[in-house]
Amino acid sequence: MTVAPIPEPLGVLEALHSTPARRYLAPDPIPDDVLRAVLDAAIRGPSGGNMQSWGWVVVTDPALKAPVAGWYRENWERAYGSRRAQILAAPPGAEGLTPRGYLGAEHLAHHLEEAPVWVFPVLRGAADATSPRLGSSIYGAVQQLVLAARAYGIGTSLTTLYGGHEDELRELLGLPADALTMALIPMGYPAKGRWAQPKRRPVEDVVHWNRWGTPPPAAGRPG
Structure with missing residues (x-):
């Protein structure tokens, strides 16, 4: 039996600050032991009431990927493809998807089935x-999957752009009638790009202290 490679020794905060979506993924297979270790880390994540009413469907079969990739591309073209020229011409600092981010997302849409492993987190x-809070029962565990993959040098992104085909997907994957897929996570070793801190607005712009609109204390001052 092969032994999973030892994961990269990352500190928690280092991993949190250096795990962007990776959309350029190589088709190289992920060893079964590595995939199992990543999934084992995921299921240690939070579960409301510890009910663990979830399942994790791993897809590697090209025949299963093909129709889903087709749905994904249809939705991509509808939501973003028609705005390609506009987004790529956006000036630096513009709000929303950057040209670089667009090209990465476009690449994923056109090459989704080449990612060697897909994971569908499923809620029973x-x-x-x-309920708009439905995802709270699984998305914490999904993030643990993403961070565990990062430790093994595996890139991921979280997407729901296959949406609108849930009934067909339920039949395709043989899911129980009460189940709902909560995301699609393509996984693979990165073929391009680097582990880097995602750009975000500063804390002062998005954090509110006690009441909306009240800024947080200045750095170094008690709250």
Whole structure:
């Protein structure tokens, strides 16, 4: 039996600050032991009431990937493809998807099925749910999967752009009638790009202290 490579010794904060979405993924296979270790880390994540009403569907079969990739590309073209020229011409500092980010997302849309592994996080009892907080029961565990993959040098991104085909996907994957897929996470060793801190607005712009609109204390001052 092969032994999973030892993961990179990353500190928690280092991993949190250096795990961007990786959309240029090589087709090289991920060893089964590595994939199992990543999934084992994911299921240690938070679960509401510790119910663990989830499943994790790993897809490597090209025949299963093909129709999903087709749905994904249809949605990509509808949502972003028609705005390609506009987005790529955006000036530096413009809000929203940057030209570089667009090209990466476009590449993923056109090469999605080449990612050697897909993971669908699935929630039971969620097919007819209407709560906007539904994802709280699984997305914490999804982030643990992403961070564990990072430790093994595996790139990921989280997407739901296959949406609108849930019934077909349920049948394709043989999911229970009450199940709902919560994301698609393509996984693979990065073929381009680097581990870098994603650009975000500063804390002062997005954090509110006690009440909305009240800025946080200045650095070095008690709250």
